[in-house]
Amino acid sequence: MATATTSTSTAYFTTDAGFRTMGSAIGTAITSVNLIKTSDTGQINWTTVLHPTTQSTVSGYEVYRFNDYLQSTSPVYIKIEYGCGSYAVGYMGLWITVGTGTDGAGNLTGNISQRVAIASSAIDTNTRTSYFSGDVNRLCFVLWPQNPANMSSQWLVFGIERSHNASGVDTGTAAHIFWSSATSPFGSCQYLLLGTTTNFITPYVSQGWYCSIPPSGGGSLSPNLYSYPIKSYNMYETLPIFNFVHFAGTDFATGSTFSITGYDSVSRTYYVPGMVNTNAGYFAFTGAPLTTALLMRYE
Amino acid sequence: MSAFSISINSDCSTDANFRAWITVITNIMATAWVQTSDTGQINLLTVTHPLSIGNVQGYQIWRMNDSLQSTTPCYLKLEYGASTSSSATYPGIWVSVGTGTDGAGNLTGSNGIRIGLSSSAGNTGGTIKGSIDINRVCMYVFYGNVNTQMLICVERTHNTSGSDTSTGIMCFLNSYVSNTTSFSCIPSVVTTSQAAWNFAMPASLTSNAWGTNIYTFPIRTWGQGETSPSNQLFVHYPSDITALNLIPITTWEGTTRTFLPVGSPYAALGYGTTVAQQAFAIRYE
Numbered sequence: 226m227a228t229a230t231t232s233t234s235t236a237y238f239t240t241d242a243g244f245r246t247m248g249s250a251i252g253t254a255i256t257s258v259n260l261i262k263t264s265d266t267g268q269i270n271w272t273t274v275l276h277p278t279t280q281s282t283v284s285g286y287e288v289y290r291f292n293d294y295l296q297s298t299s300p301v302y303i304k305i306e307y308g309c310g311s312y313a314v315g316y317m318g319l320w321i322t323v324g325t326g327t328d329g330a331g332n333l334t335g336n337i338s339q340r341v342a343i344a345s346s347a348i349d350t351n352t353r354t355s356y357f358s359g360d361v362n363r364l365c366f367v368l369w370p371q372n373p374a375n376m377s378s379q380w381l382v383f384g385i386e387r388s389h390n391a392s393g394v395d396t397g398t399a400a401h402i403f404w405s406s407a408t409s410p411f412g413s414c415q416y417l418l419l420g421t422t423t424n425f426i427t428p429y430v431s432q433g434w435y436c437s438i439p440p441s442g443g444g445s446l447s448p449n450l451y452s453y454p455i456k457s458y459n460m461y462e463t464l465p466i467f468n469f470v471h472f473a474g475t476d477f478a479t480g481s482t483f484s485i486t487g488y489d490s491v492s493r494t495y496y497v498p499g500m501v502n503t504n505a506g507y508f509a510f511t512g513a514p515l516t517t518a519l520l521m522r523y524e
Numbered sequence: 525m526s527a528f529s530i531s532i533n534s535d536c537s538t539d540a541n542f543r544a545w546i547t548v549i550t551n552i553m554a555t556a557w558v559q560t561s562d563t564g565q566i567n568l569l570t571v572t573h574p575l576s577i578g579n580v581q582g583y584q585i586w587r588m589n590d591s592l593q594s595t596t597p598c599y600l601k602l603e604y605g606a607s608t609s610s611s612a613t614y615p616g617i618w619v620s621v622g623t624g625t626d627g628a629g630n631l632t633g634s635n636g637i638r639i640g641l642s643s644s645a646g647n648t649g650g651t652i653k654g655s656i657d658i659n660r661v662c663m664y665v666f667y668g669n670v671n672t673q674m675l676i677c678v679e680r681t682h683n684t685s686g687s688d689t690s691t692g693i694m695c696f697l698n699s700y701v702s703n704t705t706s707f708s709c710i711p712s713v714v715t716t717s718q719a720a721w722n723f724a725m726p727a728s729l730t731s732n733a734w735g736t737n738i739y740t741f742p743i744r745t746w747g748q749g750e751t752s753p754s755n756q757l758f759v760h761y762p763s764d765i766t767a768l769n770l771i772p773i774t775t776w777e778g779t780t781r782t783f784l785p786v787g788s789p790y791a792a793l794g795y796g797t798t799v800a801q802q803a804f805a806i807r808y809e
Contacts, residue, residue, distance in 0.1 A: 391684040391777060437722045437794075439746045451749030458726055461739040464776065488684060 226524045229254040229357040236317040236345035236369050236379055244276035247317060248307040252287050258359030263288040267331045269307060277309035283320060284308045288327055293362035295387065299397030299419040302327050303385060310344025312407065318344035321383055323402055325419050338402055338417045345369070346407035347378035356498050358523045362387055362395055365468040365521050371479065371499040381406045384468035391464065393489025401457045401466045403434060416459035435462065436471050444473045452485055452520060467493060467522055474518045482523060496523035525657035527808045528552055534647035534666040536606050537613040542573035545615060546604050548652055552663065553586050556656045560585040562629045566604060574606035580618065581605045585625055590659035592680065596690035599625050600678055607642035614643040615666065619676055621693050637707045637717045641699035645671035653784060655807050659688055662756040662806050670788050674699040682752040686777040694745050696721060696757055707745060721794040722746060723759050725802060731761050738764045740773055740805065755781065756807040762789040770808060784808035
């Protein structure tokens with residue numbers, strides 16, 4: 226397990242150098258938390274790539290893969306495309322696709338997820354820290370949080386991990402894919418089955434993370450604070466993910482680190498990157514729910 | 525464990541009718557739970573029917589009879605009276621859960637939550653359906669009319685294998701007046717009741733039938749965070765399952781149990797959905 230941080234100007238580039246600095250920092254952080262960059266041809270060259278000058282333009286891609294014991298039987302490949310998002314020229318955008326194979330030239334094969342677009346719709350002039358956590362079998366990151374003025378307009382959130390059994394152990398069944406940004410402020414998720422095409426069901430994309438939080442009261446019950454697990458959905462509700470959990474917005478302070486014990490009785494370290502959502506899941510049917518925020522796994 | 529379906533009339537207009545429906549509930553509870561020796565409990569031979577809306581005429585205290593009762597006791601207090609709705613001839617039941625009793629009908633170790641269930645109509649053709657065991661009860665009282673029926677569902681929390689744990693008690697309720705309520709009773713922890721159940725249901729679907737299977741949605745409450753799912757209730761899309769057709773439901777720990785879909789779609793059973801209509805199934809074995 227590993228963590229990494231980057232410090233770059235927030236989601237905004239106007240020059241080739243700025244784009245290269247921002248994008249290469251993401252790639253470097255991903256490999257530093259134990260994912261493997263594949264040898265696919267055609268991947269972005271951070272010394273020569275030019276910055277995109279129009280909206281919704283991709284300048285290049287990288288392909289990463291898990292490196293765990295399940296990779297040989299249930300492979301997971303992650304393609305990240307870097308460019309300018311859909312909101313304004315110079316605003317960063319990522320397109321992320323997950324597949325079970327690659328053709329060696331940057332094209333994913335096998336079971337393939339939706340091509341996820343995450344993009345900032347706001348920027349600020351400060352240098353902001355981005356947070357990464359990963360291992361050979363998972364990845365999560367939150368880019369450019371901690372700007373209270375823009376919060377979910379600026380952040381880019383992504384996480385991928387394997388499905389788990391009732392003991393919390395990875396299984397080769399599927400990959401949980403979670404994302405959120407200005408393009409999907411309530412969050413979206415996808416449960417990508419990793420099996421053969423004969424048992425593959427077109428992955429359903431949930432508009433909203435699958436999490437229920439009480440509309441009042443929060444999770445502070447002395448002597449503990451309780452957070453709320455997030456699940457995927459594909460035919461049925463899955464067991465919870467470990468990359469992210471939600472919590473009542475008043476229970477944890479931005480920048481704090483906590484140990485949270487999951488349903489499998491394993492304690493994991495989480496960080497509060499500074500996001501506050503007012504509606505981050507399928508838990509509101511009447512009025513505004515409790516203000517909620519996000520904890521990312523950080524170990 | 526056993527399922528039941530018994531005729532019961534939603535009526536408090538006479539002493540006899542008031543005693544009749546309480547007697548049915550009493551007889552069901554007595555098949556698996558133990559009525560405590562608390563003083564002051566309702567006397568079904570002498571109790572009179574309520575004359576004003578919201579009147580409570582008496583109570584019973586029941587306790588589970590399982591192996592955890594000695595270390596993590598669960599007491600259920602049922603108070604019987606008249607609906608808080610439009611007429612004293614309609615029944616009302618108040619539900620409380622605690623971890624002890626003072627011997628005089630007052631729960632101890634309780635979180636102080638007392639939920640009233642009320643009918644808003646009379647019903648002479650209803651039934652009480654559900655199932656009971658020494659460690660749980662799930663009964664749909666005055667079933668057959670959305671204005672009369674009341675759901676009382678009490679069970680222990682469960683571990684990831686589906687076995688009962690001593691963490692706490694989960695209580696799920698529903699009636700015309702209180703709509704959907706859930707709460708948990710966790711020893712030494714202050715919890716609050718919630719005005720809806722805790723489940724998540726994709727808003728963009730109207731059915732969850734995939735291949736040869738139909739998938740339902742587990743229901744939880746909140747206590748120390750999110751509790752384990754109920755083993756007695758599941759939500760489903762109304763069009764997926766025909767009411768009153770018994771169905772087996774296999775949960776994530778691999779156990780298959782028999783459930784009775786009760787129909788009567790609701791618009792807002794839970795916090796976790798914006799789906800227009802939901803229905804639920806009760807354990808029936």
